[in-house]
Amino acid sequence: MSFPWANEYKPAFGLTQWLDEKLPLPRFVYNAVGAGYPVPRNLNYMWNFGVLAGFCLVLQIVTGVILAMHYAPNALVAFDSTEHIMRDVNWGWMMRYAHANGASAFFVVVYLHIFRGFFYSSYKAPREMIWLLGVVIFLLMMATAFMGYVLPWGQMSFWGAKVITGLFGAIPVVGEPLQIWLLGGFAPDNAALNRFFSLHFLLPFVIAGVIILHIWALHIPGSSNPTGVEVKAESDTVPFHPYYTAKDGFGLGVFLLIYCAILFFAPNALGHPDNYIPANPLSTPAHIVPEWYFWPFYAILRAFTYDFFFIPAKLMGVLAMFGSILVWFFLPWLDTSPVRSGHYRPLFRKFFWFGLIPTMAILFYCGGAPAEEPFVMLSQLASLYYFAHFLIILPLVSSIEKPEPLPFSITEAVLGKDESAVLNANPAAA
């Protein structure tokens, strides 16, 4: 589906006409990300991150497939084969650093993409399905990134795998057998490493599949926009190509500049030094921490330090950590305000900038810090606000807030109000 004024694909050459009859793939691309897709004309730079996330996935698949040609998923040689890539494979160091920092870059752009969704309430009807599929993609990304970090088989790989698979052990009754079954042993070893490698190779293609659904679902209502006012007329939109291909091209350039600066000049800044120590089941690192992009969720996991009635603290932590992301699935129905954009929601905006954002920053910091005071108490308070924000504050704000007046249309928001066109505003003309 698209707007009635969308440009129609008209193949100009004999070959493309022939192809359009047999397999209209060029038509499909034209309607998806070409001149055939009308997009609101007022998108700001926060709308660049979807395309950037797609770019990151392709980057990760390309570098990852090349790394897999040289990597050996065996506990005896995995660490050494990674060093072999770094030292002896032509440009191997660049592939590995591009892949490791590519994961970080992927999470940066996806987090910005999600926060765009939070602020502009992109999850609201009619776009719930896009949002739900997005959360699925995020969960798949987390699983993929976690398993990828295990592959170099360094100290943090091993102990990270032990801690995270240990979470399944918190499930009552079936937990322990489940954990052993998932790992293929009592602790992470060759069986676990092999299946993690297999799944780490598979999941990105599953992600690619869900991304296709995500974009398909997007094309039914069309893109949202910073005013949150739906498209009303042709003057509200511009064709995706060349307008947004040009804008995304510039965004991609800025992204690549930052990404390559880190890749070539500080490639280990985002990693943990302990992962350059080979995995050793007999020596526990002083502080086991996941990669930075998991820190907020790790802080929530560790915030539960005392058993809550009959529920063990560990199980509470696991429930809360998964719950902290699962709650996003319910956002479209928790936030019932008819106004989408945070720009026109004074109360929502306050809780967003002075509640949610600082909370995420505190959780992020505490997740990377050692499990000592005051970080534990800080993360408890921040986790409390996190759940309260989504489950209590957001529904309340939606019902008591009085939104500010919305612009009549996207065109008006961009070009300003045409006073002479407003009925009864200019009695002299009547």
Added chain:
Amino acid sequence: MVRLFGPLVGLFFAVALLWSFGNGAYSAITEPAAPTAEHEFHLHPKDVKFASDGVFGKYDKQQLQRGFQVYKEVCATCHSLKHVAFRDLANLGYSEGEVKAIAKQWGTKQPTFDEKSGERAERDNIASDYIPTVYYAGQGVPPDLSLIAKARHNGGAYVYSLLTGYQEQPAELLKKFPDSKTPDGLYYNPYFANLNLAMPAPIASDDQVAYSDGTKATVDQMSKDVSAFLMWTAEPKADKRKQTGWAVLGFLLAATVLAYLAKKNVWADKH
């Protein structure tokens, strides 16, 4: 349904968190965490400069050769360097002949196994061999040093600080933590994570190594040289990485400027 159960779930997590917070706060007040000697006396690495520091930094090959000499004559007795091959030493400026000679004269020989006779023996190293692993008979496990400079925070400075950081245990520490006396057979070093390590000061006196390039072999100089060498073994491609980085950033900058101008041009009639 969501609006009914949502707040209830929120309250459930909130109360559980308050419970943890309250208990934690209570025990933090009634029984505050005891200070430890590691917490109070551990030091961050010294501030030391290397030629390879920064985005323009390059390895000083002369220094790396001196560092290699220190490794060979001092560290190699106990510490392996298994990710480095003899052929890699050509990158320090050694000629092909020199590399072959270094390999041939290397103290630890390359183990061999004859599948027909089942006999184990040794042969001289050749340039394509990785530096053979050292089997250390004493107490403890001396770590392989190939990656040590990346396996510690601020690794180059860490190695230098550790080598030059041996000292008597401070009286203040013993006064405050009488149980934390350095055990026999261990040595006090505030740059080591738990303050006491099994390695005695390896670089103990000036001129322990005879440098051939005229550099004065002070303890400080030798420590700095071997630290620089270990930074190279951990990241042998750093020079090429930075060089490539500048070319890539230059291209990207030009491409991004063009992309910006293209964007401006395309949007000119829509703002």
